[in-house]
Amino acid sequence: MRKSLHNRGFLPGFGMTMGYTIIYLSLLVLIPLSVLFLKASTMSWEQFIGTIMDTRVLASIRVSIMTSFFAACLNAVFGVLVAWVLVRYQFAGKRIIDGIVDLPFALPTAVGGIALTSIYAENGWIGQYLAEWGIKVAYTPIGIWVALTFIGLPFVVRTVQPVLQDWDLQMEEAAATLGATRWNTFWRVVLPHLLPAIITGFALAFARALGEYGSVVFISGNMPLKTEIVPLLIMTKLEQFDYAGATAIATVMLVISFVMLLVINYLQWKINKFDAAR
Structure with missing residues (x-):
């Protein structure tokens, strides 16, 4: 029974x-x-191609994909670092920092966008010092990158953190006993174990960044051919009652996102298969 x-x-x-x-x-x-x-x-093939191949549409797709990719890459690196600190070290205020990581989840994206714009504008707390070096963040693709990094960090941290918590420290001790340095231990022992989780976090951060609107619309400046992202262009099409054009752009972004996630999942499957065969 x-x-x-x-x-x-x-x-x-x-x-x-x-x-x-x-x-x-x-x-x-x-x-x-x-x-x-x-x-x-419902659109003819000529209308669909004409909508997608428009210079403004291609520019917005390029801006969205490139900034989302670089933001996900940055989060993949520093997200692992943050997760490592939260798991491996004990220090005052650890619970506070651990809660701050989830702040982009709870914070309305529009509020985050306004805060980032006020900080990184040329007269902002950080932007005024960057301006002295000729670096402009707000109303440039760099600003989009900053906003997408802000909203994507928790995905990597919360994906890698449980894997680190379940990691057997005896594996590192065995590597040290065999004469491996700390860097070799991390590179050859720890990192291969974390890689599937890192790829998963990267994919989640990348997918989230592609569809982000609220935090980007304020800091980007929304300049066509320069800092205009796809979600904003879709909203513009809808405001102009061009529903067919908005649908066509959304369909292309859906296909691009699906293909990229498929490739990432395939790479993750290959890595898991390789680890299982070792």
Whole structure:
């Protein structure tokens, strides 16, 4: 009897839970995305290509992808550093810093954008000193990068942190016993174990950055061909009642995001497979 209950678990059987899962995903994900593709299919191929190949659209796609990618890369590096400090060291105010990491989750993105703009503007607390060196952050692609880094950091930290907490320190002690330096131990022992989590955090931060609007719209300046991001361009199309054009741009970004996430998941699968074979 206990064995039967253990195998079945406390939730209903596979058929019922799978049915609820499909219905839930369909209502929240599959159906809305299908409607997006159906709306885009109402355009002729010439209209679709003409909308996507517009200079302003291509520039906004380039700005969104490049800034999101660089922000995710920066978070992948410093997110691991923050997670390492929170897990490996005990210090005063640790709980406060641990809570601050989640602040971008709770803080309205518009508030974050206003705060970053006031700080990094040429007359801001930090921007005034950067301006002396000829570095302008606000109303430039650098400002977009800063905003996307701000909202993406928690994804990497919260993905890597549990892996570090479950890590067996005896592995590092064994490496040190065999004569490995601290750098070699981290590079050859710890980092391969963390790499799947880092890639997952990178993918989450990158995907979140691609669709970010609130924190970027204030600090970017929204200059077409320079600092205009795709979400803002879609909103502009909607305000102009160009629903077909907005749908076409959204469809392209959806495809780009799906392909990139697919590639990242494939790399993660290959890394896990390689680690399992070692």
